[in-house]
Amino acid sequence: xxxxxxxxxxxxxxxxxxxxxxxxxxxxxxxxxxxxxxxxxxxxxxxxxxxxxxxxxxxxxxxxxxxxxxxxxxxxxxxxxxxxxxxxxxxxxxxxxxxxxxxxxxxxxxxxxxxxxxxxxxxxxxxxxxxxxxxxxxxxxxxxxxxxxxxxxxxxxxxxxxxxxxxxxxxxxxxxxxxxxxxxxxxxxxxxxxxxxxxxxxxxxxxxxxxxxxxxxxxxxxxxxxxxxxxxxxxxxxxxxxxxxxxxxxxxxxxxxxxxxxxxxxxxxxxxxxxxxxxxxxxxxxxxxxxxxxxxxxxxxxxxxxxxxxxxxxxxxxxxxxxxxxxxxxxxxxxxxxxxxxxx
Amino acid sequence: xxxxxxxxxxxxxxxxxxxxxxxxxxxxxxxxxxxxxxxxxxxxxxxxxxxxxxxxxxxxxxxxxxxxxxxxxxxxxxxxxxxxxxxxxxxxxxxxxxxxxxxxxxxxxxxxxxxxxxxxxxxxxxxxxxxxxxxxxxxxxxxxxxxxxxxxxxxxxxxxxxxxxxxxxxxxxxxxxxxxxxxxxxxxxxxxxxxxxxxxxxxxxxxxxxxxxxxxxxxxxxxxxxxxxxxxxxxxxxxxxxxxxxxxxxxxxxxxxxxxxxxxxxxxxxxxxxxxxxxxxxxxxxxxxxxxxxxxxxxxxxxxxxxxxxxxxxxxxxxxxxxxxxxxxxxxxxxxxxxxxxxx
DNA sequence: GTGCTAAATGATATCGATAACAGTTTAAAA
DNA sequence: TTTTAAACTGTTATCGATATCATTTAGCAC
Numbered sequence: 007x008x009x010x011x012x013x014x015x016x017x018x019x020x021x022x023x024x025x026x027x028x029x030x031x032x033x034x035x036x037x038x039x040x041x042x043x044x045x046x047x048x049x050x051x052x053x054x055x056x057x058x059x060x061x062x063x064x065x066x067x068x069x070x071x072x073x074x075x076x077x078x079x080x081x082x083x084x085x086x087x088x089x090x091x092x093x094x095x096x097x098x099x100x101x102x103x104x105x106x107x108x109x110x111x112x113x114x115x116x117x118x119x120x121x122x123x124x125x126x127x128x129x130x131x132x133x134x135x136x137x138x139x140x141x142x143x144x145x146x147x148x149x150x151x152x153x154x155x156x157x158x159x160x161x162x163x164x165x166x167x168x169x170x171x172x173x174x175x176x177x178x179x180x181x182x183x184x185x186x187x188x189x190x191x192x193x194x195x196x197x198x199x200x201x202x203x204x205x206x207x208x209x210x211x212x213x214x215x216x217x218x219x220x221x222x223x224x225x226x227x228x229x230x231x232x233x234x235x236x237x238x239x240x241x242x243x244x245x246x247x248x249x250x251x252x253x254x255x256x257x258x259x260x261x262x263x264x265x266x267x268x269x270x271x272x273x274x275x276x277x278x279x280x281x282x283x284x285x286x287x288x289x290x291x292x293x294x295x296x297x298x299x300x301x302x303x304x305x306x307x308x309x310x311x312x313x314x315x316x317x318x319x320x321x322x323x324x325x326x327x328x329x330x331x332x333x334x335x336x337x338x339x340x341x342x343x344x345x346x347x348x349x350x
Numbered sequence: 351x352x353x354x355x356x357x358x359x360x361x362x363x364x365x366x367x368x369x370x371x372x373x374x375x376x377x378x379x380x381x382x383x384x385x386x387x388x389x390x391x392x393x394x395x396x397x398x399x400x401x402x403x404x405x406x407x408x409x410x411x412x413x414x415x416x417x418x419x420x421x422x423x424x425x426x427x428x429x430x431x432x433x434x435x436x437x438x439x440x441x442x443x444x445x446x447x448x449x450x451x452x453x454x455x456x457x458x459x460x461x462x463x464x465x466x467x468x469x470x471x472x473x474x475x476x477x478x479x480x481x482x483x484x485x486x487x488x489x490x491x492x493x494x495x496x497x498x499x500x501x502x503x504x505x506x507x508x509x510x511x512x513x514x515x516x517x518x519x520x521x522x523x524x525x526x527x528x529x530x531x532x533x534x535x536x537x538x539x540x541x542x543x544x545x546x547x548x549x550x551x552x553x554x555x556x557x558x559x560x561x562x563x564x565x566x567x568x569x570x571x572x573x574x575x576x577x578x579x580x581x582x583x584x585x586x587x588x589x590x591x592x593x594x595x596x597x598x599x600x601x602x603x604x605x606x607x608x609x610x611x612x613x614x615x616x617x618x619x620x621x622x623x624x625x626x627x628x629x630x631x632x633x634x635x636x637x638x639x640x641x642x643x644x645x646x647x648x649x650x651x652x653x654x655x656x657x658x659x660x661x662x663x664x665x666x667x668x669x670x671x672x673x674x675x676x677x678x679x680x681x682x683x684x685x686x687x688x689x690x691x692x693x694x
Numbered sequence: 695g696t697g698c699t700a701a702a703t704g705a706t707a708t709c710g711a712t713a714a715c716a717g718t719t720t721a722a723a724a
Numbered sequence: 725t726t727t728t729a730a731a732c733t734g735t736t737a738t739c740g741a742t743a744t745c746a747t748t749t750a751g752c753a754c
Contacts, residue, residue, distance in 0.1 A: 013494055015710055026734050031712060039731050056492050061469040062409045063710035066739045071406060082431045090425055094452060103466065106450050108438060122447065125405040148400050150357055235638040264638070271640045291635070294579040294608070296615045359740055370704050375742060383701050407740030410709050 014055040023051035034059060065127065073105045074317060075123035075131040077116055080232055081108050085287045085306040086134070089156070092310025093132070100318065102129065109134075111200055111232070117142040124149050130317045136160030137202045152320040156313050158203060159332060166320070168313045168333040172203050173210030175302045175337035179256050179284045180214035182300065182339055186347060188254035188282055191215065192224030194241040194266060195258040196233045204233070204258045207286065211256060224249050233258055238265025246273065253282060254345065260285035260292040263299050267344065282345040297343035304337045358399040367395035378403060409471065417449045418661060419467035419475040421460055424576055425452050429631045429650040430478070433500070436654025437476070444662065446473065453478075455544055455576070461486035468493050474661045480504030481546045496664040500657050502547060503676060510664070512657045512677040516547050517554030519646045519681035523600050523628045524558035526644065526683055530691060532598035532626055535559065536568030538585040538610060539602040540577045548577070548602045551630065555600060568593050577602055582609025590617065597626060598689065604629035604636040607643050611688065626689040641687035648681045 020027040025044060032038040033048040040048075051057075065071040074097060078086040090106070097104055105128060109116040117139045123131060124145060130152040136159075138146065146153050146164050153165030160167060183191050193211050196204045208225075215222045226241040238257055242265070245252055257263035263285030270281050277283060277297055285292050288303035312333055364371040369388060376382040377392040384392075395401075409415040418441060422430040434450070441448055449472060453460040461483045467475060468489060474496040480503075482490065490497050490508050497509030504511060527535050537555050540548045552569075559566045570585040582601055586609070589596055601607035607629030614625050621627060621641055629636050632647035656677055 017710080027710090028712075028735080029733055032733085039733090041732065044733085056488075058465070058489070058493075059469045060410075060471060060710055062406055062415060062471050063739090064469075064712070065406045066404075066410050066741085067710075067712040069712095069739070081425065081434055082428060084426060087426045087431070091452075103451075106448075108435075121402070125403045127404060127406050144400075145402075149402075235634050239638065261634075264635075268638055268640045290579050290605075291608075294583065294612055296612045361740080371740090372705080372742075373703055376703085383703090385702060388702080404740055407709090408742070410711085411740075411742040413709070413742095 013060075014057045015060070016057070018055055019048065019052050019057050022055060023048045069127075070129060071127050072102050073126055073128040074102050074314075075105045075107075075120075075126065075128035077107050077109050077119050077123070077132070078134045079109050079111045083232055084289050085304070088306035089310035089313075092307040092312075093314045094310075096311050096314035096318070102317075113137050113139050113142065117145075120145055129321060130154070132156060132313055132317065134158075135202055136163075138164075152317060154313050154316055156309055158206070159334065163330060163332070166316050166331050166333065168309055168316060168335070170304055170309075170335040170337050171210075172206030173213065175286070175304060176207040176210030176256070177214045178302055178337060178339040179286075179300075180211055180218070182341065182345065183254045183256070183282065183284065184218050184220075186254075186282065186345055188345075189220055190224065190249070190251055190253045191220060192226065192245050192249065192252045192255040193258075194226045194228065194233075194238060194245070194255055194262055196228050198227065201258075207258055224252055224255075228262070233262045235261045235265035235268070238262025239269040240265075242266035242269040246270075246275075254278075254284070255281065256284045256286075258286055260287045260289040260299060260301050263301070263344075264291055264295055267295065267299065277344050278347055282347070284345055288340055292340075292342070300342045300345040301340050302337050303340050305335050309335060357404075358401045359404070360401070362399055363392065363395050363401050366399060367392045413471075414473060415471045416446050417467075417470055417472040418446050418658075419449045419451075419464075419470065419472035421451050421453050421463050421467070421476070422478045423453050423455045427576055428633050429648070432650035433654035433657075436651040436656075437658045438654075440655050440658035440662070446661075457481050457483050457486065461489075464489055473665060474498070476500060476657055476661065478502075479546055480507075482508075496661060498657050498660055500653055502550070503678065507674060507676070510660050510675050510677065512653055512660060512679070514648055514653075514679040514681050515554075516550030517557065519630070519648060520551040520554030520600070521558045522646055522681060522683040523630075523644075524555055524562070526685065526689065527598045527600070527626065527628065528562050528564075530598075530626065530689055532689075533564055534568065534593070534595055534597045535564060536570065536589050536593065536596045536599040537602075538570045538572065538577075538582060538589070538599055538606055540572050542571065545602075551602055568596055568599075572606070577606045579605045579609035579612070582606025583613040584609075586610035586613040590619075598622075598628070599625065600628045600630075602630055604631045604633040604643060604645050607645070607688075608635055608639055611639065611643065621688050622691055626691070628689055632684055636684075636686070644686045644689040645684050646681050647684050649679050653679060 016027045016030045020030045030048050033040045033045045094104055107119040109119060120142050132154045134157045136155055154168060155163055156168045158169045159171055195208050198205045212222050226244055228237040228241055255266060257266055263283050267277055267283050270277055275281050283299060285299045285301040288301050292299035292301045360371045360374045364374045374392050377384045377389045438448060449467060451463040453463060464486050476498045478501045480499055498512060499507055500512045502513045503515055539552050542549045556566050570588055572581040572585055599610060601610055607627050611621055611627050614621055619625050627643060629643045629645040632645050636643035636645045
């Protein structure tokens with residue numbers, strides 16, 4: 007029963023059902039005026055032939071592909087995965103489909119990806135972050151469909167924005183450390199040249215430290231993102247070697263925070279009394295670890311949902327009402343044992 | 351400079367460059383016979399107009415969309431993410447693009463997704479696992495393009511297979527437990543009705559236990575997949591309440607293994623002397639935790655790479671040489687401290 | 695300069711659907 | 725029964741590219 011022949015077309019279905027192709031086209035969509043009788047007849051014919059609609063042709067003809075292009079830095083990141091889940095969840099209710107690509111934290115790769123995606127004629131495009139190559143930015147500006155930047159609040163947005171202030175989020179953590187009485191506070195982050203979000207968190211850290219009049223030299227810069235558990239551990243090791251009097255460390259992600267905490271554990275340091283640790287991202291890990299890790303919840307899932315809804319609104323608005331709009335998310339601090347000094 | 355007008359077409363580029371559309375089409379592809387002079391002229395015209403190729407139209411005309419459809423159960427899973435990375439890495443070298451969808455461990459959702467994907471006329475389709483609805487299986491059999499099932503070794507494969515025996519992998523762990531002298535061994539897994547891979551691991555566990563003549567009643571079934579850290583912790587708690595004499599526990603994933611280990615830590619149990627723990631999947635987490643967790647490495651990244659290469663081979667083979675072929679991966683046991691009893 | 699092959703370009707006919715409009719039937723209202 | 729609007733179905737013209745074949749031009753040996 008192998009199907010070595012060509013796939014059947016709408017025409018084939020039409021012939022078998024004894025109607026015109028146009029009627030078949032209508033019958034296969036909801037909310038079209040086709041009598042129940044012919045619709046049933048057509049469905050039967052389609053089933054019989056094993057007909058599958060060709061959305062390539064449909065897209066060309068209707069100028070609507072049903073694609074929403076989405077680029078994220080990495081798939082191997084629970085936060086971005088959460089955002090995607092939220093996004094997919096909203097899109098699933100529609101006839102839209104996400105077209106997903108990873109940039110690997112590389113703007114050149116992002117450019118490549120965006121170009122490839124625009125060829126697919128998506129109905130909207132969502133990119134992560136504000137860092138783009140010039141050419142990429144130009145393509146996005148001229149692509150003629152809604153653009154959403156998420157996860158940052160760009161200083162020069164291209165279209166709509168769904169994000170939060172990474173610097174502000176970092177401030178939350180430093181405030182908390184300060185309130186808990188920590189003064190010698192370190193920072194563990196990635197190479198500032200590449201990870202713009204990490205860079206903003208670093209800036210927020212530094213600004214807030216200065217605000218409190220605290221020393222800001224306890225900085226460890228790891229490799230390129232993503233910052234792994236392993237790198238977190240290595241950073242903590244270095245921190246302890248270089249500045250043994252460090253009381254607390256803010257890590258740019260929960261993964262590195264966990265790695266750092268494990269390193270402390272290996273060295274026999276008690277968390278938080280010997281060393282307090284703060285993370286970023288509200289991963290499951292930070293909640294389940296012993297002790298649980300204080301972290302910053304950026305509502306990754308929410309970002310995805312909002313981004314999707316923003317897109318849906320813009321597509322419905324039809325008219326080019328693309329008022330530039332910033333949808334700001336408020337990060338929240340989740341205080342856990344890793345930063346709550348215990349009385350002896 | 352807003353581009354409110356329609357996007358330019360190949361025809362526009364042709365006119366501006368003073369050539370025929372066909373020449374433009376050729377000029378924009380590598381390895382086509384177009385003189386360097388006209389090619390340059392055309393590229394200039396294209397740049398000037400901000401022309402972006404329409405792959406929808408190209409796909410319709412050439413009958414090659416450049417899509418490889420891929421379904422995975424969950425994006426929020428480091429193993430599947432690794433597989434995708436491997437896959438993307440190979441595809442990036444080609445002109446093919448992954449079209450990705452999540453089934454949420456739900457065969458009905460898979461069916462929906464596969465149908466949606468087939469409409470896009472992908473050049474091949476990769477699905478995760480062997481469990482499909484009847485209709486889905488039929489669609490895959492008749493879709494006329496290469497099909498690859500990955501992550502399992504199905505008893506009735508549809509096309510090619512890139513996977514491993516989950517039962518065999520589980521056996522590795524039980525063997526190891528046995529060799530280490532553990533006899534009262536428990537199992538923590540998900541609801542067997544849904545997670546077929548987890549089910550196979552369970553089967554492998556049970557078979558091997560029976561082989562050694564060990565009791566097999568220490569089984570905890572958690573909710574639907576994915577099995578989280580939290581559920582791992584809850585399972586361990588239940589295990590300790592129900593069968594306090596349990597010496598070792600095999601968990602269906604590293605996440606639940608970690609959760610279980612944290613629960614032990616909270617209860618003051620020492621790993622591995624009071625309780626040995628084995629995981630599955632070789633996540634970073636199991637390597638970085640203290641103690642590190644013995645786990646099974648299934649080469650998730652490799653699965654993706656091989657699957658991609660299998661696809662590339664089949665596409666090149668052109669002819670319907672689709673000999674059914676099983677590409678079996680050998681899982682390996684990574685022995686870590688969580689199962690290595692320390693002498694007192 | 696002739697002849698011949700290979701490279702470069704163009705003309706035409708699709709690919710498989712849908713938009714837009716036209717025509718026909720049906721059913722409700724008068 | 726007639727009128728009239730609504731529901732249904734069909735016709736025709738694209739959507740934007742590429743395959744294929746035809747034609748022209750260029751390159752090269754003799």
